[in-house]
Amino acid sequence: MSDYDYSMALTLTFIPYILVDLPSNLLMRKIGAGIYIPLLVTIWGLVTCLQGLVTNYKGLLVSRFFLGLVEGGLYPGTVLYLSTFYTRAELQLRIALFFGTICMAGVASGLLTYAIIKLDGHWGHPGWSWVFLIEGFVTSICGVVGFFILPSSIHKVKILSDEEKSFLVSRSEKICAPSLVSSPSTIKYPHKSTLSQVWEAFKSPHVIILNISQFACASNIFSLAYFTPTVVHTFGYSPTDTQLFTVPPFALGFIFLLGLSYCSDRHQARGLMAGMSAILSIIGFAIFYASGDEKVRYGSLFLSIPGAYGVTPCMTAWTADNSAPHVRKATALAFGTMVGNAGGLFSVWIFTLGHKPRYHLPTAINLAFGVVIVVCCVMNTLWLGYAQRKKVTSRNEILAKYTPSHTDGDEGTAKEGSQVHSSEQEMLSAQAWDHLGDQHPDFKYVY
Secondary structure (H helix, E strand, C coil): HHHHHHHHHHHHHHHHHHHHHHHHHHHHHCHHHHHHHHHHHHHHHHHHHHCCCCCCHHHHHHHHHHHHHHHHCHHHHHHHHHHHHHCCHHHCCCCCCCCHHHHHHHHHHHHHHHHHHHHHHHHHHHHHHHHHHHHHHHHHHHHHHHHHHHHCHHHHHCCCCHHHHHHHHHHHHHHCCCHHHCCCCCEEECCCCCCHHHHHHCCCCHHHHHEEEEEEEEHHHHHHHHHHHHHHHHHHHHCHHHHHCCCCHHHHHHHHHHHHHHHHHHHHHHHHHHHHHHHHHHHHHHHHHCHHHHHHHHHHHHHHHHHHHHHHHHHHHHHHHCCCCHHHHHHHHHHHHHHHHHHHHHHHHHHCCCCCCHHHHHHHHHHHHHHHHHHHHHHHHHHHHHHHHHHHCHHHHHEEEEECCCCCCHHHHHHHHHHHHHHHHHHHHHHHHHHHHHHCCCCCCCC
């Protein structure tokens, strides 16, 4: 298969990947995460198995299209799901544990491919076919198990007592009003339409800034994920040795992003940690670009891979932290994944059009994207600080629409009027949280 054919197959994965992100995130709440996420994983594994049975290029293109169709909603959906269970001080590390599997895939795929490819010829299947068959089968088994162990919400966690469930819900209420928690509120009020909430997410300045950085970050990550074996192979190693040499930098990347995410959670410093990680990747890409020594260029991967992979959990948690209510958060996370996958699509072609063995053009673009990420981190930190101060100083103006009108009556109706006023205030307060979401003066941005 030529580089062009390989890139075209990857392209057909990204197109449905991008298109399904938003509708998938909105659909998950209606179906229930405990059913929806395992279903995606199960079908994803089946499609992967079928990919191992293709016998021609057209079959590969079809399988890659359906792979993107079922895989697209998994990452944003899982992050949205995690955000309903964990507080801001816990979220990024959990995202990193999930996202880190992508980094570990770089480790596992190298080791597994090295072992599985030795099955070449068994039962009439080539070695590469066995890779997809075995990994797809294991994925489907994990999906089936998920139907039995994955709860849709805090209220459906069977191993928790009612007191423990109430405690977990109350932790969320310390950050968001009850109307912003995933459990339905008992207070009845006019909800803002789904389309309005979707639009609010799309036009939020901090979401736009983060999505610019998501494009750059995803482009760098997909470049490294898909083409590191190709780059290492240009150093003169055999195909099997190439797989083994890709393992150490990805293993270091996994350890790095966990440590970075722990610090980010503990200090609530999303922008600082993301910026530092991006700078590390910039140094790695700069060394790879400038050096002609194969050992030095290989060593640069130990900077560029951890640095690039460390940014994404920061950006994803930053988006989830500062987006509410549920529909707005679901949209913001899906929007970020859509833009990120567009960056992945871009990365596929810059390496295809790059010149072996130095890959100067794609490396220069990756380096520039690292700079873009740093700039976006600074911009978003400044914007969120400004927006937080503005919400506080304009509090009365922002909440004026949600303040009950109250006129004093005679003493005979004072008690009844007080009860009506209290009920109206409760309803308007819940409505304010639902309509304003993260723009509410009492919603504290993380930056």
